[in-house]
Amino acid sequence: MLANNQLLTVAVTGLNAIDSPGPGVAVIRALREGFPDKVRIIGLSYETMEPGIYLHNIVDKTYQIPYPSAGTEALLKRLEYIQEKENLQLIIPNFDAELYNFMKMAPALRSMGIASFLPTQEQFSARDKINLYQFGLKYGLSVPKDQVIYHESELYASAENLGYPLVVKGKFYDAIIAHTLEQAQKAFYKLSAKWGFPIIVQQFISGTEINIAVLGDGKGNTISSIPMRKLYITDKGKAWAGITIEDETLIDLAKKFVAATHWKGGCELEIMRTADGTPYIMEINPRFPAWIYLTAAAGQNQPAALARMALGETIEPFTEYEVGKIFIRYAWDHITDVKEFQQISGFGEL
Amino acid sequence: MHLKKNIATSESGFIFNPGTGDSYSANPIAAEIIGMLKEGTPVSSIKVHIMATYEVSASQLEKDWDDFSNQLKYANLLDN
Structure with missing residues (x-):
């Protein structure tokens, strides 16, 4: 527990505030507001062009860390070095691809004095898009039908089953809507070349795009859930503007998800609400x-x-929030100096 | 005809549906009618008020009223 006036040192990843931004800068902004003048932020970056590295009013100091593919040993070694210098109390990882390593390392981090608040590997795997349909069936949640395929020849049967249009999805990211078998084949090859196998072929659901930010305590309680209707969507499908909305069915859906999974930590439910009001869970981040x-x-x-x-x-779970709050994202040309770029490139610290 | 209870309106004619995040702009007469609906004024009384205030025939008012109520229904602003 944090004593009064004690400085909290938190490491945060996801500093890439680009067109498809990482959550890091927004997480830091919320932490600074939640712990005014009592938080020191250590940024953990993968690449030298992540804007958060150079935003010194947001991030106090940044260290580069190895890519997730380097494995937990390399990451742990780097974090031991950072811990010696910074005395971290908490790490908040913000990328899907790095979560597995951080979940695996949680006990080791704890023994170093660094807390984390992450889902279990079982929870993490259950909501994976490859398992989403079974996940929905198990917990009585509305999810689109899908088929997980490994060969292009399986597309025809999938289309017979799901009908057109259908959505061809990559293992990690990207989704393409296909109206014909030819389009589905093209999407299959494009996405498998980029993300590998399997490919997910999903029933197309049309409706209004809503996302819900959810925080679970790991014991089945929903601490917070905020539904947001997308107002402006980029060509990558990301919300560039959105508004908080009031809808008990969405709050209940979030609570049902957390109660069923005992989700620990933050997550995002991507919802498509159909014309008849049914909220389909499209993905769980x-x-x-x-x-x-x-x-x-x-x-x-x-x-x-x-x-x-x-x-x-x-x-205690939050009970109220302000409906009609709007965010509008914007781009800003931050000016820095080559000395700073040189520092992070050459020494891995800034 | 009843507006959903949570619909927010302003005198300037701005309408916000907090359940969907949709917003609309109403012209002055529409804003006046919506204001009266929000206060619970019966449709018959609103029609009498419109006839007394504006130069409109009963048949034209009925036609416009049907069109207006369909727009409200389509915008999901009415209680079922």
């Missing part, structure tokens, strides 16, 4: 979304609540 600061703006600061729970505090 196992970490905070890039728009997470909206939860703080609406009165439920999810990153700050996660930090407090990670440090041992018991947090």
